[in-house]
Amino acid sequence: MSAVGLRERKKEKTRLALLDAALDLFLEQGYESTTIEQIAGVVEVSPRTFFRYFTGKDHLVLWFHDHGEEVLMEAFAGRPEDEPPFTSLMHGLRAMVEDMQGSTPEDTERFLKLRQLFDKYPHLVGQSVARGALTESRLAEAVAARRGVDPEDDQLTHLIVAFAMSTMRIGFECPRRETTMPEIVTRIAEAVTLAEESLRPGWDTRPA
Amino acid sequence: MSAVGLRERKKEKTRLALLDAALDLFLEQGYESTTIEQIAGVVEVSPRTFFRYFTGKDHLVLWFHDHGEEVLMEAFAGRPEDEPPFTSLMHGLRAMVEDMQGSTPEDTERFLKLRQLFDKYPHLVGQSVARGALTESRLAEAVAARRGVDPEDDQLTHLIVAFAMSTMRIGFECPRRETTMPEIVTRIAEAVTLAEESLRPGWDTRPA
DNA sequence: TGACTTCTGGCACACTGTGACAGAAAGGTG
DNA sequence: CACCTTTCTGTCACAGTGTGCCAGAAGTCA
Numbered sequence: 001m002s003a004v005g006l007r008e009r010k011k012e013k014t015r016l017a018l019l020d021a022a023l024d025l026f027l028e029q030g031y032e033s034t035t036i037e038q039i040a041g042v043v044e045v046s047p048r049t050f051f052r053y054f055t056g057k058d059h060l061v062l063w064f065h066d067h068g069e070e071v072l073m074e075a076f077a078g079r080p081e082d083e084p085p086f087t088s089l090m091h092g093l094r095a096m097v098e099d100m101q102g103s104t105p106e107d108t109e110r111f112l113k114l115r116q117l118f119d120k121y122p123h124l125v126g127q128s129v130a131r132g133a134l135t136e137s138r139l140a141e142a143v144a145a146r147r148g149v150d151p152e153d154d155q156l157t158h159l160i161v162a163f164a165m166s167t168m169r170i171g172f173e174c175p176r177r178e179t180t181m182p183e184i185v186t187r188i189a190e191a192v193t194l195a196e197e198s199l200r201p202g203w204d205t206r207p208a
Numbered sequence: 209m210s211a212v213g214l215r216e217r218k219k220e221k222t223r224l225a226l227l228d229a230a231l232d233l234f235l236e237q238g239y240e241s242t243t244i245e246q247i248a249g250v251v252e253v254s255p256r257t258f259f260r261y262f263t264g265k266d267h268l269v270l271w272f273h274d275h276g277e278e279v280l281m282e283a284f285a286g287r288p289e290d291e292p293p294f295t296s297l298m299h300g301l302r303a304m305v306e307d308m309q310g311s312t313p314e315d316t317e318r319f320l321k322l323r324q325l326f327d328k329y330p331h332l333v334g335q336s337v338a339r340g341a342l343t344e345s346r347l348a349e350a351v352a353a354r355r356g357v358d359p360e361d362d363q364l365t366h367l368i369v370a371f372a373m374s375t376m377r378i379g380f381e382c383p384r385r386e387t388t389m390p391e392i393v394t395r396i397a398e399a400v401t402l403a404e405e406s407l408r409p410g411w412d413t414r415p416a
Numbered sequence: 417t418g419a420c421t422t423c424t425g426g427c428a429c430a431c432t433g434t435g436a437c438a439g440a441a442a443g444g445t446g
Numbered sequence: 447c448a449c450c451t452t453t454c455t456g457t458c459a460c461a462g463t464g465t466g467c468c469a470g471a472a473g474t475c476a
Contacts, residue, residue, distance in 0.1 A: 215453070426470105428465105439456085
């Protein structure tokens with residue numbers, strides 16, 4: 001008996017198969033032109049089943065974001081209470097990078113395909129950013145708690161989170177031309193430096 | 209003969225009627241639960257016609273954003289070439305505020321209803337932010353041109369635009385509790401001050 | 417083996433969004 | 447006014463997304 005049952009292993013397998021099939025089809029024939037039926041067809045699964053693995057077509061391109069958010073939130077929660085919030089968030093970004101570097105070659109390949117996709121279809125960036133708005137409100141609660149303020153009232157809390165998310169986004173997205181992991185990691189580090197150089201020391205520790 | 213023909217006046221009338229019907233229905237029975245058929249029904253127009261006025265359900269909620277982007281881009285283009293880009297963008301924000309203050313009571317009411325809607329259905333914020341990603345890439349081109357750099361290469365260009373958009377977003381959204389125009393205008397001004405106090409002088413004029 | 421839980425496929429259904437075409441309404445001309 | 451042109455509208459047909467429902471298959475455990 002293995003640690004996880006056959007059922008779970010099978011599920012994860014179909015999940016990844018759907019993901020890979022989708023990414024390949026999207027890159028081959030375009031995002032819009034690819035139907036759920038086609039994706040399910042490749043994996044030999046009914047379209048109905050597809051929706052049991054992914055909430056919809058969007059979800060396929062957001063799995064990376066969702067995973068990244070988890071890593072980020074967890075890393076933030078683990079930082080010392082008295083650390084300036086923006087600094088903690090940048091540590092969270094570093095945790096995301098480390099997580100990426102520690103992932104399997106298959107996952108790396110998926111990530112790079114996803115980047116190509118985002119480059120080819122800019123409206124997908126929009127979807128990712130839209131999901132980012134949810135992440136922002138969750139992060140805002142965490143930051144507000146640490147600052148000891150009401151997230152509804154404190155604009156600075158939201159500014160801190162928004163600036164941090166901007167930094168992350170630019171690190172990941174700009175430029176999209178880069179194609180290897182080390183290059184991307186370097187770019188993210190550059191974005192962090194750029195942001196830190198742009199902000200006044202102590203800007204994120206002012207009281208409300 | 210009036211300046212604009214009957215046809216155009218009629219079009220604008222149905223356009224606004226659809227918009228108002230939609231906003232009211234969204235607030236009454238929820239965004240998801242409202243169908244195009246219902247909206248078209250109130251205005252006594254066929255569902256097919258609805259799609260000739262708006263590209264889809266989302267579009268109803270994004271008309272404000274689209275208008276704001278126009279005002280912003282135009283204001284930015286009108287600023288002196290040698291002004292620091294972030295400063296120009298903040299002037300653009302001011303232009304948006306002035307535009308809002310100069311609009312008709314009907315438009316103001318629509319804006320306030322839209323805010324309620326965003327407050328009630330957070331995923332609409334996501335849609336708005338997604339559209340914002342497009343605005344960002346357009347602004348990035350304008351800023352890059354002024355900085356004399358390639359927008360693909362220069363991370364700082366994107367950081368400037370992203371920080372500016374963050375400031376705008378927070379000014380408009382936080383807190384959403386406010387219900388009158390003057391309050392909102394004050395909040396936006398506060399957000400601008402907050403951002404300016406957070407950034408190092410000259411941060412946005414560094415060379416690439 | 418049998419009983420139990422979970423996953424799957426197939427069906428029906430509501431909604432969004434688009435192309436095509438015929439007819440109505442508005443605009444301009446003699 | 448009659449006439450023609452342009453533009454808008456409604457109807458129909460259709461592809462695709464996404465969900466509830468239920469019977470049956472497959473994995474799980476005793």
